[in-house]
Amino acid sequence: MGGFCMELMRLKGINGTMIAYEDRIEIERKGLTTYAFFSGAKGNKTFFYSDLTSISYKKPGINGGYFQFITPGSNPSAPKFDLVYGPTRSTQQDENVVLLSWLSDSEKAEQFYQLIFEKISETKASRVPVTPAHSGADEIRKYNDLYKQGIITEDEFTAAKKKILGL
Numbered sequence: 827m828g829g830f831c832m833e834l835m836r837l838k839g840i841n842g843t844m845i846a847y848e849d850r851i852e853i854e855r856k857g858l859t860t861y862a863f864f865s866g867a868k869g870n871k872t873f874f875y876s877d878l879t880s881i882s883y884k885k886p887g888i889n890g891g892y893f894q895f896i897t898p899g900s901n902p903s904a905p906k907f908d909l910v911y912g913p914t915r916s917t918q919q920d921e922n923v924v925l926l927s928w929l930s931d932s933e934k935a936e937q938f939y940q941l942i943f944e945k946i947s948e949t950k951a952s953r954v955p956v957t958p959a960h961s962g963a964d965e966i967r968k969y970n971d972l973y974k975q976g977i978i979t980e981d982e983f984t985a986a987k988k989k990i991l992g993l
Contacts, residue, residue: 831847831848831849831850832847832848833845833846833847834846834847834848834941835937835938835941837924837930837934837935837938838930839892839893839924839925839926839927839930840890840924840925840926840927841855841923841924841925842854842855842924844893844924844938846938846941846942846945848945849874849875849876850872850873850874850875851872851873851875851895851942852870852871852872852873853870853871853872853873853924854870855869855870855871871921871922873895873897875942875945875946875948875949876949876953877897877898878895878896878897878946879896879897879898879900880896880946881893881894881895881896881939881942881943881946882894882896883935883939884926885932885935885936886926886927886928886929886930886932886935887928888928889928890925890926890927890928890930891925891926891928891930891932891935892923892924892925892926893923893924893926893935893938893939893942894920894922894923895922895923896922897922900922962990962991965986965990966986966987966990966991969982969983969986969987969990970983
């Protein structure tokens with residue numbers, strides 16, 4: 827997917843492995859545990875940083891932790907955990923959630939979160955704001971108004987018009 831990029835970091839969760847690349851995150855879902863307990867979240871999933879609205883992260887603790895990837899148009903609800911049984915069935919089946927065991931390396935999970943957060947921030951910062959395009963006719967009208975108001979001379983108006991028209 828998305829061409830060749832070097833893998834930056836990998837983090838294994840209960841219901842999938844997250845792999846961070848320069849331009850995206852991939853969640854690999856395979857193996858008996860994923861199939862038997864998390865049947866709602868099957869197959870691989872790719873999130874490009876540019877498509878992510880945000881990321882929700884809960885540090886692994888006694889009830890575990892999670893990463894939740896939020897995209898435009900998704901209707902996320904916070905993953906829910908039962909005090910005794912851990913993640914609820916709906917949380918287990920959410921394809922945008924990767925669950926972390928209480929045994930997960932919390933330092934590595936924190937590093938993974940920081941990496942993803944930085945990549946999302948970089949992507950948002952590099953977006954060029956869209957400015958409305960002005961046509962040549964709009965520009966000529968603007969100079970014509972300035973000419974009619976006596977702000978510029980006829981020669982200045984003619985020169986500006988020729989420049990806009992590429993003459």
